[in-house]
Amino acid sequence: TDSNNIDYEVHNSFNDGLCRQLNTSTKEVRINKNATYLNWRYIDNPFANYKIISLANISGVIVYKVIQSFSDKEKTEIDIMEIAFDNNIENLQLLLNAVIHYETNEINQFNIWDSIFSSEYLQLKKIGFISQMPLTYLGFLNLASEDKSPEHYEKWNINFGYSDVF
Numbered sequence: 001t002d003s004n005n006i007d008y009e010v011h012n013s014f015n016d017g018l019c020r021q022l023n024t025s026t027k028e029v030r031i032n033k034n035a036t037y038l039n040w041r042y043i044d045n046p047f048a049n050y051k052i053i054s055l056a057n058i059s060g061v062i063v064y065k066v067i068q069s070f071s072d073k074e075k076t077e078i079d080i081m082e083i084a085f086d087n088n089i090e091n092l093q094l095l096l097n098a099v100i101h102y103e104t105n106e107i108n109q110f111n112i113w114d115s116i117f118s119s120e121y122l123q124l125k126k127i128g129f130i131s132q133m134p135l136t137y138l139g140f141l142n143l144a145s146e147d148k149s150p151e152h153y154e155k156w157n158i159n160f161g162y163s164d165v166f
Helices: 016-022 035-043 089-102 121-126
Strands: 006-011 050-055 061-068 076-084 107-112
Touching: 006 089, 016 035, 016 050, 016 061, 016 076, 035 050, 050 089, 061 089, 076 089, 089 107, 089 121
Parallel strands: 076 107
Antiparallel strands: 006 050, 050 061, 061 076
């Protein structure tokens, strides 16, 4: 689809190319996002309608769902579950614009969970993403091992898709 000079594709399932883009984290604590997992998590999910858009001919993929705003039922928001854009701010902007062009409703807000230790954090901040309430915190206590390295949150790859299963 070429909409206002944004060349993108909408997918009905995950293929190896999309999986490679979404599975690039080198963090110590991460999920192996292969096609079986991603299709189970997003495509076979009976409770939510997730959408997949990739940029054509350049690196970039976004997995999202459209939600009704919790604060104003008249507004529409996008929850970004997964995103990959090679830390290229232009690709990030193209992905967000592709979503806006693809959706029929006016989008009032994009939501994302991200760590301040992620490689994408600075690019997201540069284009206007801000931390706001409610902030979500994650913690754990390792009872099974004396290896304390996973206890450092900067070694974790975390995104919306790991928790949004309702």
